[in-house]
Amino acid sequence: MIVAKRKPFDEIKDFLKDYKKVLTAGCGTCVAVCLAGGEKEVSVLNAELDMARRLDNKPIELGAITIERQCDREYLEALDSMVEGYDAVLSLACGAGIQFLAERYPEKPVFPGVDTTFIGVNQDVGWYEERCRSCSSCVLGMTAGICPVTMCAKGLYNGPCGGTNKGSCEISKDQPCAWYMIYERLSKQNRLDNILKITPVQDWQNQKPRTVIQPGYKTSENSAEK
């Protein structure tokens, strides 16, 4: 899932300083699961904003709504009737959701309430770790299911580098060396030949905005846009 972190309160407060009526919009999918931007986080943030603005003698009227997904028109539609009544929208969705919302209401100032952080896994309640950089050319088949682009601090395709440190990365003893892990796992699977070959340079595909049209879903409209 996409993992996000709540933005520092002062930054959010500063975004909203000129507005008196703001709609805080949560997203019920990834950011809700990672406890950053779901219904509950909307209530907490609104409570904070309410108190802070009262203390500043600049009370603010806050609306709250959490929709299933802000990255999906089908759900965004639920906001259409509400947004009009507010000076600005504070979105707790990931960067994609915020942009889709902002795109739908181009006249309305839209602000981010979270910093979108990574694509990751749930290690425990409230504890997430990055696993994927969405590079568009997955090498996990070669690397025993451990991503060198994400998990190696240098994103090496032919690692480990000379800084590998007794199983840890040179940047920190707490950070495992991805290539050490890749070696160990491949070795156990008798698949070391995978990395004896030189992996050629990457054709980077994440250097410009990407579009995916799944096979069988091509229409005259979407292929024209592409």
Added chain:
Amino acid sequence: MKSESNLEKVLSAGHFAFTGELGPPRGTNAEEVRKKAAFLKGNVDAVNITDNQTAVVRMSSWAASLILIQEGLEPNFQMVCRDRNRLAMQSDILGASAHGIKNMLCLSGDHQSFGDHPMAKSVFDIDSIQLIGMVKQMRDEGTFLSGNKLDEPPKMFIGAAANPFAEPYEWRALRLAKKIAAGADFVQTQCIYNMDRFREFMKRAVDMGLTEKCYILAGVTPLKSVGMAKYMAGSVPGMDVPDELIERVKGAGKGKAAEEGIKIAVEQIQEFKEMEGVAGVHLMAIEWEHRVPEIAKMAGVLPRPVV
């Protein structure tokens, strides 16, 4: 001859090579480069010029290399993958070659979090093995990485680094083989302190036939003090400093640690001269360039061959 560099000539003539290292200044002080170079002149076959070593900004490696050429020394131009993408790398290689730089050492580069700009965005467009392959392609096929032809190939003697001490040990020689397959003509190793482990590494390299395909230069960094020995042992990733060695430097007594460090380095060099598969020594006397002449003399590697 691939490059006609002095280092290549020395090695291909079968001489035991001896290379040095010089860290460019943190400013425009060309005089400092010249001063350090003076200690190395005549005592080494080529001088590695580090590239923003430990991710700290310094005078660019190719620029300091040019100063060395002006001073009559041969540089070994280091290039890391951290700071440049494939476009910048290739253009720097062309420029370096056009100015008479004939050796290159291809490295990943220390992570930027170690340096003076820890929040910088790193590049790592390609990695060190891919860089080796790219230089070889430019030199031998006369084409850019894209496949397009280039006008006058850069004649580089291609170097790589090897760390015989990082775990998993079984992988070390295999990785060396990968670098050689990519196109490394010579290899300079990480500073060696654990001689037992290095002997094993060399035996493996010889058994695999790697020393037939590539010149291996053993890395030596004299320990200047007990503090440095402990720092190397505890804080430098991938470094292996046995306790006995730290004890030996400590045992030398107050004010004598540096002399003991030099003595150890000299003993190491003497052993490397006899060790099967070792083609030379790379002496990294960090901020100790002025001690290089005496180390070279004591180790019996002078005078340097003229080829």
Added chain:
Amino acid sequence: MRLDYPSNIKIIRVPCTGKVDVMHLLRAIQKGADGVYAVGCLEGACHYNEGNLRARERVNHVRRLLEEIGIEGDRVRMYNLSSGEGPTFAAYAREMAENIKMLGPNPLKKH
């Protein structure tokens, strides 16, 4: 046991402090309470293993949130005792009341 504890404390019973949410604590302050504290079982003695530990973490979180918006974090506290410790309960209540007296009224009341 007839134990005295300050009469200006309103007790809300929950099955376990693990049930106490960030929003409960925050809402109490938002609605004008001068302070709010959670009283849980002794650490290591939670019937649900870690309810009281989670509560402590949430209390700490709310303290940070309040500091962020300019309200004293110490208006929110966590205490632990065993169910048989009536006198300790009363002592903590007095301590909390003293603490709040020192901090003064909830600053939101002026607004």
